Structures are given as C-alpha cells and as structure tokens.
Amino acid sequence: MDECDTWDVLPVLSDEQSRDTELLAAYAAPIIEKRQTSRLVKELSQIHPLPSLQHIKRVRACKDKSTPHPLEVIVCLASDVQVTDCKGVMLTDLIPSQSFDSSGLGVPFLVKIPANPPLTRPQFEKASKHWPTSFHEDKQVTSALRGQLFTADQKAKMQEYMTAAVQAAKSGEEMGMDAVGAVIVDPESEQIAAVAHDCKRGSHPLHHAVMVCIDLVACGQGGGTYDYEKYPACLFNSSETFRNACNGKENGLPYICTGYDLYVTREPCVMCAMALVHSRINRVFYGATSADGALGTKYKIHCQKDLNHHFEVFKGVMLNACEALEKK
Amino acid sequence: MIPMEMEAESVKPEKSNFLQPLDSEIQRWMSKAFDMALEALENGEVPVGCLMVYNNEIIGKGRNEVNETKNATRHAEMVALDQVLNWCCCREKDPKETDIPLVVYGCKNERFGGCGSVLDVSSDHLPHTGTSFKCIAGYRAEEAVEMLKMFYKQENPNAPKPKVRK
Ligand SMILES: [Zn+2]
Ligand SMILES: [Zn+2]
Numbered sequence: 201m202d203e204c205d206t207w208d209v210l211p212v213l214s215d216e217q218s219r220d221t222e223l224l225a226a227y228a229a230p231i232i233e234k235r236q237t238s239r240l241v242k243e244l245s246q247i248h249p250l251p252s253l254q255h256i257k258r259v260r261a262c263k264d265k266s267t268p269h270p271l272e273v274i275v276c277l278a279s280d281v282q283v284t285d286c287k288g289v290m291l292t293d294l295i296p297s298q299s300f301d302s303s304g305l306g307v308p309f310l311v312k313i314p315a316n317p318p319l320t321r322p323q324f325e326k327a328s329k330h331w332p333t334s335f336h337e338d339k340q341v342t343s344a345l346r347g348q349l350f351t352a353d354q355k356a357k358m359q360e361y362m363t364a365a366v367q368a369a370k371s372g373e374e375m376g377m378d379a380v381g382a383v384i385v386d387p388e389s390e391q392i393a394a395v396a397h398d399c400k401r402g403s404h405p406l407h408h409a410v411m412v413c414i415d416l417v418a419c420g421q422g423g424g425t426y427d428y429e430k431y432p433a434c435l436f437n438s439s440e441t442f443r444n445a446c447n448g449k450e451n452g453l454p455y456i457c458t459g460y461d462l463y464v465t466r467e468p469c470v471m472c473a474m475a476l477v478h479s480r481i482n483r484v485f486y487g488a489t490s491a492d493g494a495l496g497t498k499y500k501i502h503c504q505k506d507l508n509h510h511f512e513v514f515k516g517v518m519l520n521a522c523e524a525l526e527k528k
Numbered sequence: 529m530i531p532m533e534m535e536a537e538s539v540k541p542e543k544s545n546f547l548q549p550l551d552s553e554i555q556r557w558m559s560k561a562f563d564m565a566l567e568a569l570e571n572g573e574v575p576v577g578c579l580m581v582y583n584n585e586i587i588g589k590g591r592n593e594v595n596e597t598k599n600a601t602r603h604a605e606m607v608a609l610d611q612v613l614n615w616c617c618c619r620e621k622d623p624k625e626t627d628i629p630l631v632v633y634g635c636k637n638e639r640f641g642g643c644g645s646v647l648d649v650s651s652d653h654l655p656h657t658g659t660s661f662k663c664i665a666g667y668r669a670e671e672a673v674e675m676l677k678m679f680y681k682q683e684n685p686n687a688p689k690p691k692v693r694k
Contacts, residue, residue: 422598423597506645507639
C-alpha cells in the first residue's frame with residue numbers, strides 16, 4: 201500500500217495563526233540624512249510610541265534601490281493624527297511639537313503596516329510585503345504547513361490506523377449506519393486501543409463514532425457504559441500485550457484518553473469535540489471536513505482559549521478514501 | 529473537566545409553541561436536579577444533576593458518573609438522556625421528536641460551558657448537528673457553585689498527579 205504520496209497531513213491552526221494579514225494605515229517618511237537616523241527614531245518613538253505594534257520595525261531599508269534615500273521610518277499611525285488633506289500632508293501635521301527637530305526627514309507618505317505579529321511563515325511572508333516585522337518562528341508549525349512534519353514511516357502508521365477507521369465505517373454502513381469510523385491509538389506502544397463506527401442510526405442518537413470509541417476505551421480500562429455486542433466492528437483491545445503496555449506506563453495506569461491519538465474519517469461535531477477535550481485526547485487526525493465540524497470548520501474547539509485542555513489537530517489523512525465514504 | 533450545571537430540562541415535541549414553565553415549576557424541578565447533584569457529590573463525582581421533564585413528568589434523571597465509568601463524557605445530561613430514550617422506546621415515540629426546547633441551569637461554567645459561557649451552541653445555527661434551544665441561566669447559581677467548590681476541595685483520586693515542574 202503506497203497511497204501515502206496522494207494525501208497530505210495538514211495542521212488545523214487557530215484563527216490567529218490562519219487569518220489574513222490585517223493592515224493599518226500609517227505615515228512613513230524617508231530619512232534623507234542617514235546620520236540622523238538614531239536621533240529621529242528615538243524622538244519619533246517618544247512623540248508617537250506604538251505600544252500595540254511591538255512587531256513592527258520602525259525603520260525599513262528602501263525597497264527601490266534607485267531612490268536617493270536608503271531608509272524610511274514610521275512616523276505615526278494614521279489614526280493617531282487628524283489630517284484633513286491626505287495628499288498634501290506635511291510633517292508638521294503629524295508632529296505638532298515645536299521642539300521636534302525634523303532635519304533629515306523627508307515628506308511623509310501613507311503606507312499600510314501589519315496590525316498583528318505574524319505567527320506563521322505564510323503570515324510573515326505576507327506581512328513583510330507591506331512593512332518589515334519581527335517574527336518568532338515556530339519551526340514545527342512551518343514544517344507542518346508544508347506537509348513535512350511527519351516522516352514517511354509515520355505517515356505509513358497513520359495510514360494503517362486510518363485504514364482501520366475506514367474499514368469500521370464500512371462495516372457500520374453495511375448495518376445501516378452513517379459511514380463514519382474512529383480509531384483511538386496509544387502512540388507510545390503503537391497499538392490500537394479501540395475501533396468504532398457510527399451507531400446513531402441504531403438505538404441511540406448520540407452514538408457518534410467518536411463517542412462510541414471513547415466509551416470502548418473506557419471498557420478496556422474496566423469501565424464503560426454500553427454494550428456493543430450488536431456491532432461486531434466496535435471493539436476494544438483486550439490483548440495481553442496491550443495491557444502490559446498500559447501497565448508499563450511511566451505515570452501510572454492509563455487515565456481516560458490521556459496520551460492517546462484519535463483517527464476519525466470525518467471532522468467531529470461539537471459534542472464529540474468536547475468529549476475529546478474532557479477525555480484529554482493527545483492529538484486528532486481526521487480525513488474529510490464536515491459542514492458543522494468543530495475542529496476547524498464551524499468551531500476550533502482544540503484551540504479555544506478558555507478550555508483547560510488543548511490538543512493538536514491534523515486533517516487530510518487519507519482524504520480521498522474518507523471523502524468517498526461520505527459520497528454514498 | 530466537567531460542566532457545572534444543575535439542570536432541569538423540559539421536553540416537548542412541538543418546539544416552536546411549547547409553553548414556558550412557571551417559575552414555581554422550574555423551582556420544583558431544579559430542586560430535584562440539586563438532589564441529583566448532591567448524590568453525585570456523595571459518590572465522589574463532580575456534583576452535577578440533570579432532570580428531563582415532559583408534560584409535568586420526569587422522563588429522565590441523571591448525575592455525573594465519570595469516575596465510576598472511566599468515561600469523561602458520562603455527564604448528568606448524558607445519563608438522563610439515556611433514560612429519555614428508554615422512555616421514548618417504551619412509548620414507541622421517535623426520539624427525534626423530542627428536541628429539547630428549553631434548558632434551565634444553575635451556574636455558568638466558565639471553563640466548559642456550551643450555552644453562553646465558552647461557546648453558545650444553544651443559539652448557533654448548526655443545521656447538520658441539531659436545532660437551537662432556549663436557555664435560562666442562573667437558577668440557584670450560588671448554591672451550585674458552593675457544591676462544586678466542596679468537590680474540588682477534596683482531591684479527585686482518579687486524576688493522575690500533576691507533574692512537578694521547577
Ligand atoms: Zn459527533
Ligand atoms: Zn456535559
């Protein structure tokens with residue numbers, strides 16, 4: 201099975217990480233006398249400090265090499281001053297202070313500068329087109345966005361788990377259920393803890409694949425609520441090797457889904473997403489997105505600030521196979 | 529890790545024209561929900577209780593049983609809902625017809641609340657998930673909070689010990 205090349209695992213990032221670059225209008229001016237630079241920057245930052253724009257570099261090197269002046273400086277935000285005529289704006293309109301020595305500074309002009317610090321490389325690249333900003337790169341996010349976070353071996357493992365989820369979805373479908381499958385994995389021992397499919401068309405409207413899978417993990421830990429005998433494809437791992445792997449854990453016995461990963465063919469709904477928060481899931485991998493999805497589409501529960509547990513979410517695993525399930 | 533509501537819900541099939549219960553009725557049901565919460569507390573569970581009411585009849589009641597089942601989704605509402613489904617089954621009613629029109633709850637849950645605290649699922653438009661419903665918040669909220677404080681003062685024996693970071 202060499203299907204790995206046909207799909208990419210992409211991170212589902214927070215709104216802050218994925219939003220478009222928001223821009224603010226500002227006045228900049230050329231620095232005509234280079235030796236005045238540090239004095240000008242110092243005085244301008246006193247007259248017009250930009251406390252909410254720590255990421256903005258006050259001075260930039262001129263893009264156009266043919267211009268006689270090599271540097272430009274941000275004078276102020278357009279919203280900081282009241283200018284009636286934007287075209288013929290003068291330095292004195294922007295800096296009313298008498299004591300300011302404007303020598304070395306040229307005629308101001310309007311620019312657009314990024315309102316927020318860039319959090320990802322794509323945001324940084326977009327922002328930089330407008331005005332230089334500082335950027336503290338999260339290397340992991342960068343390689344995740346390039347689809348390069350996981351090795352071929354890791355992707356082969358993902359494929360193995362998602363294949364089990366797809367199989368479960370198909371078994372469920374044969375019993376008249378929605379074609380959704382889920383697998384919970386212990387990434388440490390690389391063993392599957394539980395497999396489930398949607399059962400909501402059975403007797404219980406809330407038995408979404410994820411809810412069933414979570415309860416099956418509980419069954420494996422000596423708890424659980426429901427009996428899934430009717431559904432032979434809904435199983436938990438009761439093998440000795442898995443139990444030994446659980447018992448051998450450093451920090452005691454497994455506690456709900458702590459440290460476990462979920463593979464699910466379709467983006468979870470808001471109930472299932474909250475169930476994963478409560479269950480302390482480690483990571484979620486899904487294939488297809490869904491219209492009311494709560495891990496990227498309608499909500500981003502996994503990066504909701506107020507919640508006390510957050511997890512990483514990736515989508516696109518075996519995308520075609522997962523989307524094919526939906527189409528029938 | 530759990531919601532912080534004492535709930536009394538009332539279920540009626542004709543959602544659009546359901547009758548809002550009287551204050552006295554709400555109080556009566558909520559007091560029963562509080563009893564359920566207390567029962568949870570006595571059993572080492574986060575004190576949340578839930579009642580599902582239909583035509584002046586309790587058709588489902590539940591309290592948290594997360595620790596007991598090792599399943600973090602066994603919240604009071606889920607337990608109560610199981611009973612509602614049973615009730616529907618016995619009367620050959622389609623559970624789909626019992627979309628809940630009204631939720632009354634004790635205290636808000638700033639950590640997890642899905643109805644006005646963290647999210648507002650009750651009024652969001654989620655056509656593929658379910659219908660929206662009305663919420664009344666803050667019934668005997670202080671008491672509900674007190675009960676939760678009591679729980680969190682005692683340690684949750686089932687949670688793993690947090691790693692000490694220096
Ligand atoms: Zn769901
Ligand atoms: Zn809940």
